[in-house]
Amino acid sequence: MKHDADHPDLRSRQFPVQEDMAYQLKVWRFERIGWYLLVLCMLLGLLGLFSRGVLSSQEARSDDGKVQVEYEMFHRNGSTNPLKLSVHTAPEATVELDIGGEMLDGFRSKPCSRPRCVCAAQNRVCACGCRLMPRARRRSM
Amino acid sequence: MDSVLRALAMYLALMVLFKIAGRRSLAELTTFDFVLLMIIGEATQQALLGDDFSLTNAFLVIITLIAVDVGFSLLKQRSSWVSRLIDGEPTIIVENGKLLHRRLRHARLVEADVMEAARSSQGIETIDQIKFAIIERNGKISVIRQDPEGG
Known part of the structure; x- marks a missing residue:
């Protein structure tokens, strides 16, 4: 980045507008890093870090195998998630x-x-x- | 109480998101950008209002959004630091008929964008006729024509 800032294209101009290229480079860097973060959020969302996905959907079973629960590890405030309880027993x-x-x-x-x-x-x-x-x-x- | 907090959170989150998107992202609205903006509005609406569709809630949310907006503009007036942080600064991208390629690359622009702005605002045909092209704070490209005798 140091090398980049020394490039004649990126030196601050005073006319017709007053520039501060050091600051502008920071803004551009913020935009780029921000974009990486947005993509990361998207991928984590696909994987289910924000509920409903591979990372979040879990299944637990009792030792004897009679009770089985499907649940979400992560929940969203104000949202609804199903919790599925299956019990194996005699009919009726x-x-x-x-x-x-x-x-x-x-x-x-x-x-x-x-x-x-x-x-x-x-x-x-x-x-x-x-x-x-x-x-x-x-x-x- | 929660509708004010919701509105505040949404305002700040959108502000950061649009800062990341950059000033150019919604400056020239294409038809697709317009549709995208509407979808963003739809997605925001539910989170802003929650499950309360009362008139009071809607007013509270709107009042909060406008109050924060006015608050920020007052703050920008007082402090140049805040103003620079929120609005950014203009950046020159063409100087005396020469493209500043490094700047274009960082600003995610190509020559065609500059020429489009030059044609539509000044009726300029070639890049040599541009004295300065500047990305303004609102993301629009403004073009200053080369003096006829100078170039």
């Missing part, structure tokens, strides 16, 4: 699913719109959560 059986309070912190969940809290009176510790009781359907496969 009713499943009890307890969702812990920590999970509902900072989120609004449609099926758990009003989580219930249980408090122990002596030490004022509360535990909130919600209980879902979906009925299993026979899988048509």
Whole structure:
């Protein structure tokens, strides 16, 4: 860049306008680096750093393989993301699913719109959560 | 409260983005640039208003945007440093009929852009007839004709 600034084309002129080429070169450099950053953001967005993509979509499974969760690691404030819970059980059986309070912190969940809290009176510790009781359907496969 | 913060955040983010895009990016609006601008507006609208489509919210957002804009222009008037930071400076790209190629390259311009501006504003046919061509702060290229007796 030093060599570049010494080029006669890039020396400051005083007429017809007062120039400060050192500053202008900085502006051009800012534009170039900014462009690299924009492209980087675009690529990270494609990969899913800002939710919904390879980096963000995760899947977890319980040890016995009965419960499976598909979720997003990154969320957007004010946006909606699905959290898919799959439970393998006998057909027509009713499943009890307890969702812990920590999970509902900072989120609004449609099926758990009003989580219930249980408090122990002596030490004022509360535990909130919600209980879902979906009925299993026979899988048509 | 959040609509004011939203508007502030969007104003600043757009300002930085358009600084990165450079002063030339939207100076000469082609039809495509115009469509692009509308799409940017559409994308911005949702984030600005959120899920509140009330008149109050719209007013708050507009008031904030105009207030910040006026605030910046006052600040620019007071301090030349801020003015230079926000508006930039004019840059000469043709001097006495000679293109300053290094500058053109940095400004992402080609000779055709300069000649287009020269033809449309001054009716100039060749580059020798240009005394000075300058990228102004708003991104437009202004052209000063060579004196007839001088060249």
